[in-house]
């Protein structure tokens with residue numbers, strides 16, 4: 081027999097396939113023609129295939145067991161309430177996992193060969209060697225790539241960074257407003273679960289936002305954030321539709337005159 085180039089699978093070669101099938105001709109499947117009535121092996125297999133995986137469910141097996149157990153001391157005899165050494169001195173019991181105790185238990189992975197396939201099976205194309213770690217990054221483009229800043233933009237970013245206030249929990253400006261409200265004994269709650277999460281809410285329907293100049297793109301201070309501006313505008317609109325009085329305070333106004341800001345709100349509320 082000759083292998084042709086590229087013939088990796090001999091079963092694809094018609095010549096070989098014919099030879100193999102000739103060989104198999106005349107062979108009988110071992111259980112061909114046998115039924116459970118005529119053959120003991122077939123009978124056993126057919127019982128086990130009927131879902132009778134637990135032999136203790138079969139009356140004949142149970143009878144055998146109970147007969148062989150007659151006269152034995154139960155494993156927990158006289159050990160009521162005791163949790164340790166429960167098998168101490170109980171010679172009649174086999175605790176070896178391989179003995180009949182385990183009979184009837186179906187292994188968790190029976191018939192589940194597929195579950196034990198290694199995670200990287202069939203993934204020959206992936207090189208997992210440490211030397212290859214950079215290849216994994218293929219397709220990942222750093223956000224800066226291809227972007228250049230004009231001198232003007234660079235200057236603006238520099239300026240913005242200088243003025244930037246990183247908020248902790250309640251920002252400094254929020255606390256200024258909160259303190260002023262406390263001074264006037266005005267009850268309020270903070271960061272309530274309303275759309276846009278107003279920084280301060282006064283019953284029944286006053287929402288106060290204290291907007292940081294940098295983050296919210298305050299044009300007075302030379303910032304610009306069109307996206308945020310649009311988002312803020314929408315939130316204001318929705319809240320107003322819900323019947324809220326919405327006040328937006330700029331950071332620079334609060335810093336300059338928190339008392340005046342509250343005055344304005346109280347006037348506007350009336």
Ligand SMILES: [Zn+2]
Nearest residue numbers: 293298301332
């Ligand atoms: Zn501002």
